[in-house]
Amino acid sequence: MPAGRGVDEVLASVRDRLDPDSEERAALRATVDELVARTRAAVDSLGLSAEVEHVGSTARGTWVSGDRDIDVFVRFDTDLDRDALERAGLQVGNTILPDGQEEYAEHPYVHGEFDGFEVDLVPCYRVESATEIASAVDRTPFHNDYLDTRIDDDLAGEIRLLKGFLKGIGVYGSDLRTQGYSGYLTELLALVYGSFEAVLEAATGWQPPVVLDPEDHAERRFEDPLVVIDPTDPERNVAAVVNEANVARLIHNARAFLAEPDPEYFFPPARQPLPPEGVREEIRSRRTTPVAVRFDSPDLVDDQLYPQLHRSLDGLVRGLETEGFDVLRSETWADTTAVLFVELAVARLPAVERHGGPPVHVEAHAERFLEAYEDADVYGPFIDGDRYVVERERQTPRAIDFVEDRLLEVALGTHVETALANGDYQVLAGDSILELSEEFGEELAAYFDPTA
């Protein structure tokens, strides 16, 4: 182990960058006060009854310096019907954030800028307990209540460290692209274990499935690799979205950081995009056959887009493997365009493929098989073990032909399928692969230098 800096020294320097200073805190406080007051006035002017509540990390003092997100929830009485709630929510939102955009979670809500902060103004129901909620957003105020009394200034600092660490290693965020750790989950982990270091120490020994139940009130079992029972809802796993790779990444990086603490875990240097020449060199040295499908990104929010892309990539990989093409690795990226990228072991397979038939002794199947190949231009039927075999012409010996001609045969995500159905996509292979470096240079850099 090289004699690097100790954990305390590293964390002290990291805290300097993560903790908001008094000026930042004061600015936030002033903005929130103004925002809440205006929202209350807007609710009153509609003649409705609602509680207005500042929630989330800025409400709990657990935000990381530089974060500019303020969440304000408007909790309407439950006798308001859903349509009325949605209308009222948007009216209030549009009043406070006149340049904001309507967004959709389970309810519609308004997102916009206010005083230089990113504000979500979210309507929900004021229910008695988190188990009675009508939609997921109704739960947020309960999370806020639960944490508010339990997070003191010290723990808030530990939470910021953990957030910074999870961000730095790339696993922070419960969106369906990241499939990582939400803010609420991060806070619960720090609360359960007591400190940033204690979370990391614990993670080094995690044996998934890891089950944590802070209130010891779980009312069901989960199959997820990480289970953290919601203290406000005994039937919910707060960590349901965390995939097993992101559990493994936390375990790996916790061990690595504790063995050799370094601020780079929190603030990794930006990756340099890989230029076309670099992509060419990688492909040449790996001697693989990359093939990519590129198309305009479907007009979907990320939480819909990425599951669609992953499903489509899985379908493409399975399709290629069913044809006999080994896929070494595959990835999907999206920006203005979306890309399904597969790296194949070989560009082409033999002109013939082995096709196994039924056992010779199963007469009805045997008869059908023999009839099917009676006049066909195949090798055989011959016998291998107790079965018939033919070697028949392979439909698509070149991988690129499969991707070009048979892409729509594979199981694609519905929206991706629609986007591709009119042939509006390009298949890149050989030198044209290098074009990807313009839009996805950083992704390609990460692809060809993968880390844990």
Next chain:
Amino acid sequence: MPAGRGVDEVLASVRDRLDPDSEERAALRATVDELVARTRAAVDSLGLSAEVEHVGSTARGTWVSGDRDIDVFVRFDTDLDRDALERAGLQVGNTILPDGQEEYAEHPYVHGEFDGFEVDLVPCYRVESATEIASAVDRTPFHNDYLDTRIDDDLAGEIRLLKGFLKGIGVYGSDLRTQGYSGYLTELLALVYGSFEAVLEAATGWQPPVVLDPEDHAERRFEDPLVVIDPTDPERNVAAVVNEANVARLIHNARAFLAEPDPEYFFPPARQPLPPEGVREEIRSRRTTPVAVRFDSPDLVDDQLYPQLHRSLDGLVRGLETEGFDVLRSETWADTTAVLFVELAVARLPAVERHGGPPVHVEAHAERFLEAYEDADVYGPFIDGDRYVVERERQTPRAIDFVEDRLLEVALGTHVETALANGDYQVLAGDSILELSEEFGEELAAYFDPTA
């Protein structure tokens, strides 16, 4: 079904060619009488006591016209010790067949020509029952006794038909190259079912494992696909050597022949050797990569050689597949030289290969894996699911390099390994594959036109 000839008509014409005529029978009879008389005299002159017995198909009238094999057994008293029996057996054999060769089954025996016939002169013990035998050959006289009383002229004709059929479809012979139906097994099948056609009718419905026990006295179970309990030994499967492909071939050809009887099943046209140009065309049209190892045939009898070659071929195929090379088909042939022939899907693989590591959460294994690849020139370690992965340099990206440089790493038959250990072999690929056509033109013709 095309309106071809009926079974009866076809079998009548086939019988004409299979049944020895009276002249052939008389010639055989005369030769056997002379041979047995001389053998008795030779035994007497040694002052030993032994029964001399003509056994096998020529003794039972079940030989196929043109077969020239005469088996004479000399059954010594059991008080003769084994060395003395072997010495006496060879002495008698060499006296009768002065130009014969000593061969080795379980006892040594003498094989030679007599009057234009191929004669085996085999010493054995005269034991009371087949279950008391000291070696496999001691059993033969019991088989002879059992069948002698049960085979009349009609049944002998049916047996000749069945032999002719099994020969014609390539499954006759219990040697370890063919792994097919012995003469004794053929006779038992005809005896059990009653006629040639009845055997074929039965075979069309066989559901392996098929178990026949003519004397209903089995004293153990067998795992073989075809089990025929020896009427002279309740613990022996007469069909033990028949592999599942040869069971399947009989089923297939029985169905095919009965559906459309044709003398060609008995007398298939000779295959024309495939000339080098034909081999080239096949490879070009299949777009595969054949690679062959050629070496001088080890000096072994076929029953030792072929198991060795098959074991070596299996080892080579497994070795290539472990390296990531798909083997479409493989064969081994032997004559003056022996060949291990593999037909690969591709000639080369990427320069990198995926290497899966341990689950990240298994700390001791994880640590060892990370240490092993810490300073190595690999992609990663990165995380896939709950495991570490690296992509490392592939040791042998070209299949031919594997066969040339790493052949002795694979599990070869012992004698083959010895033969190759000094590097005394050639690896053929590309155009040099065509050289095989000179020695193995017929085998290559069959390889590229495989039938059931």
